Amino acid sequence: MTPSRQPGPVAIFLAFALAYFLSALLRAVTATLAPVFGSELGLSAGDLGLLAGAYFLGFAAMQLPLGAALDRFGPRRALLVLLSAAVLGCVGFALAQGLTSLVLSRALIGVGVSACLMAPLTAYRRLFAPALQMRANSWMLMAGSLGMVASTVPVQWALTVLSWRGLFWVLAGALLVAMVAIGRFAPGPARGTPEERAGGSGRYRDIVRHPLFVASAPLGFFNYGGMVAIQALWAGPWLTEIGGASAKQAAEGLFVINGAMLLAFFVWGLLLPRLAARGIDAPWLLRRGLVLPLAILPLNLALGEAAGAMLWALWCVACTFVAVSQPAVGAAFPAAQAGRALSAFNLVIFLGVFSVQWGLGLAIDGFRASGASTSEAYRWAFAAFWACSLLSWLWFLRKCPRSEPASCP
Numbered sequence: 001m002t003p004s005r006q007p008g009p010v011a012i013f014l015a016f017a018l019a020y021f022l023s024a025l026l027r028a029v030t031a032t033l034a035p036v037f038g039s040e041l042g043l044s045a046g047d048l049g050l051l052a053g054a055y056f057l058g059f060a061a062m063q064l065p066l067g068a069a070l071d072r073f074g075p076r077r078a079l080l081v082l083l084s085a086a087v088l089g090c091v092g093f094a095l096a097q098g099l100t101s102l103v104l105s106r107a108l109i110g111v112g113v114s115a116c117l118m119a120p121l122t123a124y125r126r127l128f129a130p131a132l133q134m135r136a137n138s139w140m141l142m143a144g145s146l147g148m149v150a151s152t153v154p155v156q157w158a159l160t161v162l163s164w165r166g167l168f169w170v171l172a173g174a175l176l177v178a179m180v181a182i183g184r185f186a187p188g189p190a191r192g193t194p195e196e197r198a199g200g201s202g203r204y205r206d207i208v209r210h211p212l213f214v215a216s217a218p219l220g221f222f223n224y225g226g227m228v229a230i231q232a233l234w235a236g237p238w239l240t241e242i243g244g245a246s247a248k249q250a251a252e253g254l255f256v257i258n259g260a261m262l263l264a265f266f267v268w269g270l271l272l273p274r275l276a277a278r279g280i281d282a283p284w285l286l287r288r289g290l291v292l293p294l295a296i297l298p299l300n301l302a303l304g305e306a307a308g309a310m311l312w313a314l315w316c317v318a319c320t321f322v323a324v325s326q327p328a329v330g331a332a333f334p335a336a337q338a339g340r341a342l343s344a345f346n347l348v349i350f351l352g353v354f355s356v357q358w359g360l361g362l363a364i365d366g367f368r369a370s371g372a373s374t375s376e377a378y379r380w381a382f383a384a385f386w387a388c389s390l391l392s393w394l395w396f397l398r399k400c401p402r403s404e405p406a407s408c409p
Contacts, residue, residue: 007185009128013136015185016075016120017143019083019178023116024147025155026086026109026171027055027228031236031254032155033164035247045237047099049361052233054103056354058110063347064204066115070339075119076186083179086112090172094165112175117144118343123187125330125338134276137327138269141320145262148231152254156247203337207344212332215399216286216325217348218392223290224326225352226385227319231257233357235312241374243305253309260313264320272324282328283400289321290393297386301379356385 007015030037030052037043043051062082069078089108096102117140124136158167207213235257239250275285296315300307326345333341360381367377 009132009136011185012123012127012187013120013139015178015181016116016123017140018181019079019113019175020116020120020140021143021147021150022171022174022178023086023113024144025151026090026113026147028148028151028232028254028258029155029167030055030106031231031233032152032251034233034236035240035250036159036164041099041102043099044365045361046358046365047361048237049233049358051099051103051106053354053357054107055110056350056357058107059114060110060347060350060354062111062114063118063343063350064340066118067204067340067343070115070118070122070343071336074187075115075123076182079115079119079182079186080179082112082115083175083182084112087172087175087179088112090168090175094168094172118339118346119186121327121330121342122339125342126335127187130276130331132273133331134272134324134327135269138265138272138323141323142262142265142269145258145265148258149255149262152251152258156251203340204344207333207337207341210329210332211399212283213329213341213345215283215396216329216345218395219286219290219322219325220345220348221352222356222385222388222392223293223319224322224349225354226356226389227293227316227322228349228353229356229360230312231261231316232353234360235309235316238307238312238378239309242378243308253312256309257313257316260317261320264317265323268320268323282324285321285324286396287400289318290396292318292321294386294390294393297382297389301382301386304375304379360385 030048034048037048037051066078066082086109089105089110089112092105092108093102096105120140121137124133128136155167158170162170208217236250236254239245239253240247243253245253293315296311296318300311300315303311326342326349329345330338330342363381363384364374364377367380368374372380
């Protein structure tokens with residue numbers, strides 16, 4: 001391709017956004033399908049947590065090799081190879097006959113879409129100015145929220161025409177379309193020597209020892225991972241088992257939650273360049289903004305069945321402050337290490353998602369087995385998650401104190 005025919009920023013963004021849209025839809029669809037899996041396959045809360053979390057386990061397993069691949073081979077090649085695995089995972093899920101095959105297929109889907117956010121963030125780190133990077137990062141998350149929205153009421157409508165198996169055949173075809181767009185528009189390997197692209201053997205060690213990474217990692221695990229875990233799975237069962245909503249009403253509630261997230265990330269994309277111009281950086285936002293979700297979650301637990309979709313949407317929107325942590329970590333390293341830095345932090349996030357999704361399910365089942373009511377079991381499990389989130393924020397305050405306005409030491 002000649003320089004005059006290089007794709008512009010909009011084409012690059014849209015190609016990546018389509019893949020990430022499908023990745024987010026696949027991530028969240030288990031929340032909408034949970035009642036179907038429960039009735040048709042007899043899955044328990046722990047089974048549902050394992051099934052939903054398998055995606056994140058496969059996703060997390062790829063992050064460290066993915067980071068090196070992104071830096072060495074470029075976003076396009078790495079993403080295309082992995083999306084092929086996602087197509088196979090969707091086909092396997094459509095054909096699965098039991099929990100084991102469902103879990104394995106969902107883990108393969110997680111492996112396959114593991115680059116759908118890291119590939120564009122790496123590309124944006126190389127191609128765009130810092131202010132445009134922050135905007136593109138936020139609007140990628142908006143594309144993901146659109147996928148989450150599509151996983152709710154639209155999926156519920158689709159189930160009136162297709163079975164859940166047919167839905168996954170359609171998703172396999174959509175991933176193939178995304179692969180064509182990625183092949184046409186995504187950038188190839190970064191310029192530079194092979195040594196610059198490959199990096200040294202100690203790079204990950206240096207990355208995880210960086211002060212900003214050390215300070216932010218617990219936030220990524222509990223606060224960011226927990227937001228995704230609840231949005232992608234446990235908000236749905238809360239609405240049905242605690243709030244008494246039907247499957248259709250729960251899908252409509254999830255639509256509200258994910259729609260609010262979509263709007264929030266759109267607004268973040270508009271605001272972040274302006275905030276950066278005024279010297280308001282990611283640590284400043286994390287220190288102050290995370291007070292909101294830490295205050296809202298106990299309110300939701302106290303309200304119990306009265307905590308409906310609007311209040312959970314409010315909590316999720318308040319949690320979006322934590323999303324600035326990931327691009328901040330990527331920006332703290334040279335562009336040649338961006339893939340590894342972003343993927344290492346993504347590994348922390350998605351280990352957190354897997355742990356919180358499965359851990360909440362196990363805790364709910366455990367409290368029920370000890371004699372607690374369903375409402376009590378959910379509240380105690382979510383309260384334990386809240387305590388972990390609070391401790392991770394206090395850790396961040398300790399490592400990035402208020403007296404240092406620009407960044408962590």
